[in-house]
Amino acid sequence: MSDTRWWKTFPWRMVQTNLREIDMADMDAKSYVEELKQYHATVVTLNAAGIIASYPTEVTQQKQSDYLTGDTLADILRECHKAGIRVIARCDFSKVHETLYEQHPEWAYRQSSGQPLIYNGYVQTCINGDYQQRYVYDILRELFSKYDFDGLFCNMSSTFVVDYELQVHEPCHCKNCRRLFQEQTGMEIPDSLNPKDPAFGRYMAFIGACSKKQKQRMYEVVKEINENNAINGFDYFRTECNQDVNHHAWVYDASVNARRIAGPLHDKVVDDASAVYMAFRYRHSSISRGILEIRQWQNLAYAGSTSLYLLGTLGKSADQSGIIASKKAFDFFAQHEDLFRGQQSAARVLLIEKPLMGRNDPEADGWVQVLTQLHIPFDEQKIGEVSAPLLKRYDAVILADVVSMSDTQCEMLDSFVEKGGTLIADGCSSVSDERHQARKHMGLQCLGMDKIIEKKKVRSAIFQFSDGEKEAWVSCKESGVDCIVPGDLVVTGTRRKGAKTYLRMIPDQPFGPPEICYSKEKTEIAGVYERDYGSGKSLYIPFRIAAFYYEFGYDNSYDFLKDIVCSLAGIKSIAPTLTPMCELAVTEGEAGKVIHLINLSGAFAHHTYCEPLPIRDIFIEIACGADKNMDALNGGHVIRTDKGIKLDCLHGYEAIRIY
Structure with missing residues (x-):
């Protein structure tokens, strides 16, 4: 099984079995593989090295499992390969056992107090310590020289420190991090990840560079042994849909993950792992069957792949309900492999989003919800991934509160509109440059707003239609919607020549007691700017209406957004009578x-x-x-x-x- 770049054309039906150390005590490789075959799995990820080595190791800088009495990793690999199943090695170098920490305290992540972070006998390591800078590569060389794996996935390889209680801890203050950050920036490491801290931006760039350098080195080490190994983050891209006690599932989680990673050309291999279990603390109980089934169908529709993630093996999982529910999509995919080969998105609308890392974006998510409910096929890309050739695929583009944009990015989108495209922008889109410096004028020349006056905080302000201007607003007119709530921020500015505006803002007014809940004032602050630009047109909403809809789901927000998209921008639904469900x-x-x-x-x-x-x-x-x-x-x-x-x-x- 040594085909070059096998992952490019291989049907990706992933089952990630997070094996506990005790699972190796009675491991039966043939039974393990038979379960995968019944599930139509073509790729499996299993625990190999790092926190615990699931094989006899000569590298003393990792703890060898005490339970290696069943079939070996070699047995599992052999049986998987006989069945045509590729095997990805799961490694986790974020922690070491306390016994190793006692021998090498300099490997540890340190809080500003100097204390390490210890959880259930395992100590958090630092990306700039000798363990991750030196011995990790010894472990990888041994593992991939000894065993014929097909790829590598490194878990928790980020420099952010999040424990199993989902607590986000402060940046590492070990002597290596402090020295390197001081040398590179002349600054002290911030005590928290606070965006308002002057050192925050420099620190984020610093840890990003550290992480990128380490991932590149891992890639080189493993590829040097066998160039046909698929490496996560380079050859395939793993993300995850999960839940926890303070993080509930969103019905579009898998759609967003698959769509964002696969891209419109579906030229990236997506491994969007749907976690079966409820939470870290409830790893043996399955989440709802319905959402697990939905996630696999979404992965299949938007990326042509399926991926399930569970604790232990398929056969020994304590709660089979989620595994059974997820199997429908795996079965369908296996039956219709040819259907998903070489597919690309046929969408003619592109949703462009901020470059947020590891956080959800309510404005983008609100647009995802609206476009999905309207049955308008669309693609999603971060602003940094958008190019002029890519834009040629689309009739319309939506900018979801993309605050910081370079002059080049603004010119690219202006050109798109000038040549006949339609642009919808909202919130603070283009009010700052790529260095996050505020502009005096809108960066996008195609928009109907010119000079920026202020980003105005509001509490009870609303926008109201004027007499006679609702003719263009089909849904709002039919539903009797007269007032729109903007949320907590409104961008005010001057109108460009030739631009048309809709709605006017009624400023903050009393909201209690009810006897005085009214306002006699109506400003000239517009709620929508419409402008013809070259052969195309732009629509600008100077507030974050999609985020407001995402949070509350009100009909009048939906009707307003529907009219922006369908009535004013002229984007057509391909199933206008179909239920939003x-x-x-x-x-x-x-x-x-x-x-x-x-x-x-x-x-x-x-x-x-x-x-x-x-x-x-x-x-x-x-x-x-x-x-x-x-x-x-x-x-x-x-x-x-x-x-x-x-x-x-x-x-x-x-x-x-x-x-």
Whole structure:
């Protein structure tokens, strides 16, 4: 199994089995692989080295497991390869056993007090200590020279320190970190990750460079042994959908992960691991079956891959419910491998987001929710990943409160609009340059706002339609929506010549007692700026309306956003009569065009997921000529209509192929 760059064309059905050390005591390699085969897994990730070595090691800088009495790693690899299953080595170098710490206290992460971080007998290591700078590479050389693995995944390789209580700890203050940071910046390491601290930006750049350098070195060491090893972060890209006691699942989690990583060309291998267990503290109990099934269908629709993540082996997992629910997508993928080969997104709308790392972005997530509910296929990219050639794929672009933009990025989007594209921007998009310095004028010349007056904090302000201006606002007019809540921030500025504006702001007013809840004042501050620019047009909303919708889900916010997208920008839904409780994606490639439909009707009450209700008589307005064939591949039946196609019934997932 030594095919060069095997991951490029290999069907990616990943099962990550986080083996506990006791699992190696009675490991039966043949049974382990038979379970994977029943699940149609093609790739498996399993524990190999680092915190505990799951094999006899001669590198004394890692703790060898005391439970190596069952079948060996070599046995597992042999059986997997016989079954055509690729094996990724899971390594974790973030911690060492206390006995190793006692011998090498200089390896440890240190709080500003000088204390290490110890959890259940394991000590957090520092990325700039000798363990991670030197001995990690000895471990990797031994592991990959000794065993015929197909790839590497390093867990918790970030320089951020988060413990299993989900507590985020302060930056490392060990002597190595303090010395290096001082040499590179002339500054002291900040005591907390506070964006307002003057040293914060420099520290983030510092730890980012440290992490990048280490990952590159690991890549080189492993590739030197065998260039056909797939390395996470280079050859494939692992992300994760999970839950915990203070982090509930969002119904679009997997869609966002898969879409962002795969990109419109689907040219990146996505391993979006859906964690079966409830939380760190409840690793033996499964989350709701409904969300696990939804996540795998979403991974399949947006990235053409599936990925499950569990504690122990498939057969010995204490709670089988989530494993059983996830298997539907694995089975379908195995049956229709050719359908997903060479597919790319067919979306004509691009959502551009801030370059946030490890945090959700409510504004972007609000747009994800609106576009999905409107059944408008779209792609997602961070602003730094957007190029002029990429923009040629799209008719419309949405900027989700992308505050900091370089002049070059602004010029690129201005050119897109000038040549006929439509741009929707909101919040503080382009009000700062790439160095986060405030601009006096909007960076985007195509927008209807010119000079920036202020970013105005508001508490009870609303925007109201003026008499006669609602004709263009179809949904708001039909629903009787007259007032829009902007959230807590409004950008004010001057209007560019030729720009048209809608709504006017009623400033903060009393909100109690009710007898005095009114205002006699109405400002000239506009709520929407519309401007023709070259052959295209722009729409600017000077507040974070999508984030407000994401947080509260109000109808009037949705109607407002729907009108921005469909009425003013002219972006058409391809299934305008379909319930918002259905998710729709469109891809195209070697097998033809594929419409993916995912039934989300079982999701309700924030984080409850039940069996979805059947959705019947679905109309999709998509071109399907008389010379084309159509198939519904997961139990449904499709017919051609005057406007497009009709599906009789959707249960959990359907793939309609047009070829």
